[in-house]
Amino acid sequence: VRQYTREDIEQIGLIYSLVKEKGMTLEGARQTLKIKKDEEIRRLEVIRKLENIKKELNDLKEGLETIE
Template identity: 45%
Template sequence: MYIELPEKLYYSMGEVTKAFQVNASLVRFWEKEFEVLHPKKNSRGNRIFSKVDIDNLKTIYHLVKEKGFTIDGAREYMKSHKKELNTFEIISKLEYVKAELQKIKAQL
């Protein structure tokens, strides 16, 4: 799964929900269920997500939406299979490179 987000330090809830094509309520639910998600809140109380939060959201999305894990199963998998999650990160980076190459090809 390739998520297209601009290079920034922090992302708003709207940017995150648009990139992942999910509702804000689902992101807030995942925030409560997974200890690894810790978005900061700005002065207005709006959530802002860092790169680490986005990477964790990618992992959660992959496990829950693509692999079909339950919330409890995904939580346990993330705790016990850290090496396999590194493989997922490598695959995500390769998908990014593939998408960029396809953009270049389309421009030619």
């Protein structure tokens, strides 16, 4: 059974983002990974954190609406 590390999962997410969202080829994604790996990972982490914050704020908003 193959076990994936957190880094493996992050790399898969980054490759998916480059290919599907930015329209790169796999070769283009490979070159981008070599050049901008750290920058892209930080960007994705920020996006994930912002999405989590947004979800928490929406949950709080819904909770406040039920109180009123």
